[in-house]
Amino acid sequence: RVAVVDAGSPRNALATHMQGFLSRDGTPPGELAAAGRSEITGYGGEVVEDRVEGAERAGGDGSGFLVRLAGGRVLRARRLLVATGLRDELPDLPGLSERWGEDVLHCPYCHGYEVRDTPLGVLGTMDGSVHQALLIRNWSQDVVFFPHTLGLAGHEREELDARGVRVVEGEVERLVVDGGRLRGVRLADGTVVPRDTLFVSPRFVANDELLVALGCGSDEDGSAEADSFGCTSMPDVWVAGNVVDPAAQVVDAVSQGSRAAVAINGDLVDEEVRRAVGERRAAQSGNGSGTARAGRRGADSPLRCRFAGAV
The missing domain is CATH 3.50.50.60 (FAD/NAD(P)-binding domain)
Known part of the structure; x- marks a missing residue:
C-alpha cells in the first residue's frame, strides 16, 4: 500500500x-x-x-x-x-511577490508563448539573467533588460545590443501595479518604464x-x-x-x-x-537461525541502487 x-x-x-x-x-x-x-x-x-x-x-x-x-x-x-x-526566494521589491505567477514570471518555456509580441522586461538578479533576457527576446521585439544591481560585462552588453534588447540602467525601486495587473517598472530616479510582463530569476x-x-x-x-x-x-x-x-x-x-x-x-x-x-x-x-535479514537488491539487478552498500 x-x-x-x-x-x-x-x-x-x-x-x-x-x-x-x-x-x-x-x-x-x-x-x-x-x-x-x-x-x-x-x-x-x-x-x-x-x-x-x-x-x-x-x-x-x-x-x-x-x-x-x-x-x-x-x-x-x-x-x-x-x-x-x-x-522560490524572490527579490525584495514592492509589487513583485503580489504579481508572482501572474505577470511576474520566471520560465520562458512555461509562459513565453502566452506573452509573445508584448512589452516584456527582464530583471537582473544573478549571472544567468542576461541569458534569460536573450531567451525572452525570441518572444518579443520589445524587450528591456533592467540590470538593477547586477554589473554587466562588455561582451554581455554587446550580445544584448546585437539582439535588440534595450538596457535600462538604474536601480529598480518597485513595480507599478494598478487595476490588478503590472503596468511598469519604477526606477530609483522616478522613471517608469511601461511593461506588461516582467521575468525574474528567483533563488x-x-x-x-x-x-x-x-x-x-x-x-x-x-x-x-x-x-x-x-x-x-x-x-x-x-x-x-x-x-x-x-x-x-x-x-x-x-x-x-x-x-x-x-x-x-x-x-x-x-x-x-x-x-x-x-x-x-x-x-x-528446524530452527530460526537461518532467517535472512531483509536487505537491498542483489548486485545483478538492473535496478540496483548506485549507493547500495555505500553506507
Missing part, C-alpha cells in the same frame, strides 16, 4: 496554468493535482492531507520508518519517496530538511545526491522532482517519480524474496 502525504502547498500554486505537459497544456496546476489524487485513491492508495514533521528509523534493525505528521498521526513505511520540491531553495535530517548525502551543488532512479545515499530513501532537480518542470517531476516508483517496487520485491528464502531455509533446518 502507498500513502501520499500532501501539505497542499505546491510551488506552482500561484500559477494560473501549466505548460510543457503533453495533452495537459494550459491546465490549472490544482486541476492536475486533483486528478492525480483521484487516481491514487482509485488504485487503493491513501492521500493524507497533512505535513511531515519528521521521520526516523522504526527500530533497531534499521528496517522501515516512522513518519510523524503535524496533525499528530504517525505512519509506518518500508520505503520513503521524498518529493518536497523547492521554494531556488530545496525543501530538503527531511533529507538532511535523515542523513542523505549531497553533491557539490548542495542538492541531494541520487542515482538515475532517485535512490539516495541513505538506504530505503528515494527522491524525485525539484527537491533534487531544480530545473525540472512538472512533466520531468512526474517522470522521475515514475522511475523511482519502479525502483522502489523492485526493491520491495527483492526484500520479500530474501525474507522468503531465509524463512524457508530456517524451516528446513
Whole structure:
C-alpha cells in the first residue's frame, strides 16, 4: 500500500496554468493535482492531507520508518519517496511577490508563448539573467533588460545590443501595479518604464530538511545526491522532482517519480524474496537461525541502487 502525504502547498500554486505537459497544456496546476489524487485513491492508495514533521528509523534493525505528521498521526513505511520540491526566494521589491505567477514570471518555456509580441522586461538578479533576457527576446521585439544591481560585462552588453534588447540602467525601486495587473517598472530616479510582463530569476531553495535530517548525502551543488532512479545515499530513501532537480518542470517531476516508483517496487520485491528464502531455509533446518535479514537488491539487478552498500 502507498500513502501520499500532501501539505497542499505546491510551488506552482500561484500559477494560473501549466505548460510543457503533453495533452495537459494550459491546465490549472490544482486541476492536475486533483486528478492525480483521484487516481491514487482509485488504485487503493491513501492521500493524507497533512505535513511531515519528521521521520526516523522504526527500530533497531534499521528496517522501515516512522513518519510523524503535524496533525499528530504517525505512519509506518518500508520505503520513503521524498518529493518536497523547492521554494522560490524572490527579490525584495514592492509589487513583485503580489504579481508572482501572474505577470511576474520566471520560465520562458512555461509562459513565453502566452506573452509573445508584448512589452516584456527582464530583471537582473544573478549571472544567468542576461541569458534569460536573450531567451525572452525570441518572444518579443520589445524587450528591456533592467540590470538593477547586477554589473554587466562588455561582451554581455554587446550580445544584448546585437539582439535588440534595450538596457535600462538604474536601480529598480518597485513595480507599478494598478487595476490588478503590472503596468511598469519604477526606477530609483522616478522613471517608469511601461511593461506588461516582467521575468525574474528567483533563488531556488530545496525543501530538503527531511533529507538532511535523515542523513542523505549531497553533491557539490548542495542538492541531494541520487542515482538515475532517485535512490539516495541513505538506504530505503528515494527522491524525485525539484527537491533534487531544480530545473525540472512538472512533466520531468512526474517522470522521475515514475522511475523511482519502479525502483522502489523492485526493491520491495527483492526484500520479500530474501525474507522468503531465509524463512524457508530456517524451516528446513528446524530452527530460526537461518532467517535472512531483509536487505537491498542483489548486485545483478538492473535496478540496483548506485549507493547500495555505500553506507
